[in-house]
Amino acid sequence: xxxITASELSRILEDEILPRVEKPSRYLGCExxxxxxxxxxxxxxIALAFPDLYDLGLPNLGLLILYDILNRRExxxxxxxxxxxxxxxxxxxxxxxxxxxxxxxxxxxxxxxxGFTLQYELCYTNLLNMxxxxxxxxxxxxxEDRHPIILAGGPCALNPEPLADFIDAFAIGDGEEVxxxxxxxxxxxxxxxxxxxxxxxxxxxxxxxxxxxETRTLPDGTVLPVGPKVRKRVVAxxxxxxxxxxxxxxxxxxxxxxxxxxxxxxxxxCRFCQAGMMNRPVRERSLKTxxxxxxxxxxxxxxxxxxxxxxSTCDYSRVRALVAQTVEAATPWGTAISLPSxxxxxxxxxxxxxxxxxxxxxxxxxxxxxTPRLRAVINKGITDEDLLETTGEVFLRGWxxxxxxxxxxxxxxxxxxxxxxxxxxxxxxxHGRRFRRNARINLGVSTFVPRPHTPFQxxxxxxxxxxxxxxxxxxxxxxxxxxxxRHDAFASYLEGVxxxxxxxxxxxxxxxxxxxxxxxxxxxxxxxxxxxxxxxAVGLNPDDYLRERDPATPLPWEHLDIxxxxxxxxxxxxxxxxxxxxxxxxxxxxxQCGVLEHTPHLCAEMRKNSREGAQEEREWTPLPLPDRPALxxxxxxxxxxxxxxxxxxxxxxxxxxxxxxxxxxxxxxxxYSQGYHPQPKLAFGTALAVGVESTAEYVDVVLNERxxxxxxxxxxxxxxxxxxxxxxxxxxxxxxxxxxAAIRAVRYEVTVPREVVDGRVAHERVESFLARKEYPIxxxxxxxxxxxxxxxxxxELSARPAPDGSVLLEMLLREGNGASIRPxxxxxxxxxPGQAPLRVRKLESYLGDGDRLExxxxxxxxxx
Numbered sequence: 019x020x021x022i023t024a025s026e027l028s029r030i031l032e033d034e035i036l037p038r039v040e041k042p043s044r045y046l047g048c049e050x051x052x053x054x055x056x057x058x059x060x061x062x063x064i065a066l067a068f069p070d071l072y073d074l075g076l077p078n079l080g081l082l083i084l085y086d087i088l089n090r091r092e093x094x095x096x097x098x099x100x101x102x103x104x105x106x107x108x109x110x111x112x113x114x115x116x117x118x119x120x121x122x123x124x125x126x127x128x129x130x131x132x133g134f135t136l137q138y139e140l141c142y143t144n145l146l147n148m149x150x151x152x153x154x155x156x157x158x159x160x161x162e163d164r165h166p167i168i169l170a171g172g173p174c175a176l177n178p179e180p181l182a183d184f185i186d187a188f189a190i191g192d193g194e195e196v197x198x199x200x201x202x203x204x205x206x207x208x209x210x211x212x213x214x215x216x217x218x219x220x221x222x223x224x225x226x227x228x229x230x231x232e233t234r235t236l237p238d239g240t241v242l243p244v245g246p247k248v249r250k251r252v253v254a255x256x257x258x259x260x261x262x263x264x265x266x267x268x269x270x271x272x273x274x275x276x277x278x279x280x281x282x283x284x285x286x287x288c289r290f291c292q293a294g295m296m297n298r299p300v301r302e303r304s305l306k307t308x309x310x311x312x313x314x315x316x317x318x319x320x321x322x323x324x325x326x327x328x329x330s331t332c333d334y335s336r337v338r339a340l341v342a343q344t345v346e347a348a349t350p351w352g353t354a355i356s357l358p359s360x361x362x363x364x365x366x367x368x369x370x371x372x373x374x375x376x377x378x379x380x381x382x383x384x385x386x387x388x389t390p391r392l393r394a395v396i397n398k399g400i401t402d403e404d405l406l407e408t409t410g411e412v413f414l415r416g417w418x419x420x421x422x423x424x425x426x427x428x429x430x431x432x433x434x435x436x437x438x439x440x441x442x443x444x445x446x447x448x449h450g451r452r453f454r455r456n457a458r459i460n461l462g463v464s465t466f467v468p469r470p471h472t473p474f475q476x477x478x479x480x481x482x483x484x485x486x487x488x489x490x491x492x493x494x495x496x497x498x499x500x501x502x503x504r505h506d507a508f509a510s511y512l513e514g515v516x517x518x519x520x521x522x523x524x525x526x527x528x529x530x531x532x533x534x535x536x537x538x539x540x541x542x543x544x545x546x547x548x549x550x551x552x553x554x555a556v557g558l559n560p561d562d563y564l565r566e567r568d569p570a571t572p573l574p575w576e577h578l579d580i581x582x583x584x585x586x587x588x589x590x591x592x593x594x595x596x597x598x599x600x601x602x603x604x605x606x607x608x609x610q611c612g613v614l615e616h617t618p619h620l621c622a623e624m625r626k627n628s629r630e631g632a633q634e635e636r637e638w639t640p641l642p643l644p645d646r647p648a649l650x651x652x653x654x655x656x657x658x659x660x661x662x663x664x665x666x667x668x669x670x671x672x673x674x675x676x677x678x679x680x681x682x683x684x685x686x687x688x689x690y691s692q693g694y695h696p697q698p699k700l701a702f703g704t705a706l707a708v709g710v711e712s713t714a715e716y717v718d719v720v721l722n723e724r725x726x727x728x729x730x731x732x733x734x735x736x737x738x739x740x741x742x743x744x745x746x747x748x749x750x751x752x753x754x755x756x757x758x759a760a761i762r763a764v765r766y767e768v769t770v771p772r773e774v775v776d777g778r779v780a781h782e783r784v785e786s787f788l789a790r791k792e793y794p795i796x797x798x799x800x801x802x803x804x805x806x807x808x809x810x811x812x813x814e815l816s817a818r819p820a821p822d823g824s825v826l827l828e829m830l831l832r833e834g835n836g837a838s839i840r841p842x843x844x845x846x847x848x849x850x851p852g853q854a855p856l857r858v859r860k861l862e863s864y865l866g867d868g869d870r871l872e873x874x875x876x877x878x879x880x881x882x
Contacts, residue, residue, distance in 0.1 A: 048741065064129060068100045070100065086261035086263070145170075161212065176580070180516050238562075282297055395594045422446065482507055489504050649723075652724050654720050661711065667709060673715075684734055704834070763831065767826060780827070787847070813831065
């Protein structure tokens with residue numbers, strides 16, 4: 019792999035590579051609120067890595083929290099890296115270029131530490147792929163002192179053994195405090211031998227270093243680590259650091275919003291749920307803190323939506339007061355509110371009704387099992403009547419769709435339990451149509467995967483054949499009535515193997531990666547046959563990892579102490595066999611799960627919040643919720659803005675998003691459209707192709723209050739990302755014609771490298787082209803090929819040499835009325851440049867037609 023500086027790599031990426039890949043905005047690193055520090059003044063540099071695409075990784079709350087904490091520390095620098103798309107990976111490998119951080123484009127191997135967040139087992143091959151692209155040995159035993167320390171944390175670190183050969187150290191539990199201690203340990207040991215640095219990390223509570231553990235092999239072949247217990251870290255949520263200056267992406271995300279963590283943990287006690295067991299006790303943020311965080315986050319981001327996030331937001335002790343204050347604070351911003359986790363009761367529906375901005379399209383509930391017996395097994399204390407009553411209330415209040423989630427393969431499940439999923443779903447649909455004729459049910463069914471540190475960690479996972487048979491039963495019984503979605507059987511199978519795997523499965527992981535496995539969480543890239551070959555090649559039968567485990571036999575992850583004891587998990591397993599419910603300890607007695615012994619103050623606070631909150635909820639009186647006032651449009655301001663440097667790689671839709679959020683951060687008095695999802699009234703000029711620079715982009719903004727255009731532009735400039743800036747601003751009539759429809763021509767300048775053509779030849783080819791009366795070409799469109807006359811679309815064309823020997827091609831091209839010509843079309847027929855990098859700059863857009871063209875905004879004094 020080539021040795022290269024960050025600045026040289028950045029130039030190559032921006033000029034030669036990113037214009038050729040899908041969604042180049044994934045790799046820009048200049049988002050609003052991204053932190054860029056001077057590497058020369060920082061003692062410790064940490065790359066926070068998410069082993070999947072940027073689109074999924076950027077909203078990850080854990081990564082954003084750590085990013086904020088580290089960058090607030092003197093002498094510590096944190097940057098981000100995500101798994102590259104397959105197109106970028108291919109180019110990096112072809113050109114022998116390393117994977118890089120987003121903010122500074124530093125090759126990953128130059129960091130002190132790379133910290134991966136482990137959210138899903140099917141992303142493990144991406145982790146190996148990222149290390150390989152960085153030029154870092156995959157196995158920790160092969161790394162030298164010069165290589166970064168490879169760290170990992172997150173939900174999947176609760177069984178670290180499948181990755182023990184690849185990860186130097188795992189952080190177990192809450193990360194807010196331990197990440198600071200890790201950074202300080204890295205600072206203190208910089209320059210000392212790698213083995214000594216790892217020993218220093220192992221001294222930190224909550225850090226597991228696999229290389230320091232011996233192993234022993236059980237008679238069945240299971241490999242166990244042998245060494246001291248590692249106890250998880252637990253932090254109090256009130257007062258814990260939380261980012262308000264969220265990194266605001268350019269590209270659309272899976273969860274494109276502020277996620278405000280209102281509480282952490284859950285004591286409902288679902289016996290399949292690893293997160294509920296792992297995150298005990300329940301910890302809350304106060305109403306006052308949440309109000310402050312919400313207002314700061316909206317002010318810093320301009321996001322259009324805020325989610326009240328947790329495992330079970332409805333269990334917040336003062337939840338009605340929380341929702342009311344969130345609505346009150348969000349209404350002036352025109353911000354939507356979402357409640358991502360709902361209980362199956364009418365109380366949850368009442369809460370959603372309080373959120374006026376929610377469009378009544380669909381609500382989601384998770385009964386998990388369809389018979390009372392099986393719900394008792396998993397400790398889900400709801401009845402069929404609860405489900406029917408709640409969903410009936412949902413449809414009665416105007417919602418159109420209810421989404422229901424169930425699992426197949428739960429312990430003690432019978433064929434009747436599976437068939438009951440279809441029967442109960444049809445009953446819900448029939449009941450709902452009593453209240454709403456067009457009521458619909460969407461059903462999602464996943465396969466139960468036994469998880470470490472849960473009462474079901476010893477249970478058997480059903481086989482592939484059983485999963486597919488149960489899915490067929492449901493598909494047959496649901497045909498024509500309910501929309502049926504199911505999780506891929508092969509993916510669930512592999513998930514189960516790694517969820518309870520030991521160190522041996524690491525060999526199969528490495529072999530599968532060598533055979534081309536990557537992006538396995540994406541169905542279009544997942545190849546189960548490749549995995550079968552990998553397991554066979556290393557001599558492992560993956561079926562063995564789905565078997566029922568003997569409670570008398572140690573498990574590969576039991577050197578980790580999550581505070582919930584083995585005895586409690588076994589007792590809960592026994593209660594499941596007896597179909598007995600265990601009540602929530604916040605409202606019942608302590609069930610001696612083990613957490614109280616280590617966090618008595620947090621448990622006491624949890625019960626206090628629950629007790630006082632219940633009293634306040636009983637006494638709570640709803641206040642009138644504020645309405646967003648409907649104001650008439652008062653002013654239309656037209657902006658001319660530049661789009662340059664990294665920002666030229668943004669798409670038109672991404673540019674619209676940049677402006678929308680900048681205006682919201684500026685608290686601009688925007689005029690909004692009507693309807694369920696009001697949108698600010700913005701009108702842009704013609705869309706600019708990705709990769710094209712411009713000093714002549716235009717947008718009209720409609721306001722419901724009058725502002726001084728130049729002062730308003732200065733305010734906006736302070737909030738726009740690097741590469742986008744307002745050049746001019748002036749008022750235009752409220753009913754001015756739409757920009758996109760009024761623009762009739764666009765002037766461009768294209769820099770053609772001297773390797774493609776010299777000045778003399780360029781001049782001759784331009785003259786030859788202009789001499790033609792027509793020049794038909796075929797342009798490929800999604801709906802099929804389109805014939806256009808290129809010559810008719812070129813109003814002016816000239817070529818002149820540049821001082822560096824390149825050719826500057828200036829052209830005035832028609833726009834609109836189906837006759838739009840792209841600069842790339844013209845350059846292709848003139849010079850056939852192939853993959854040579856072209857620099858295209860838009861100089862001006864024109865209104866009018868024929869000989870009466872005039873600039874959209876004739877030049878005046880620019881915005882200072």
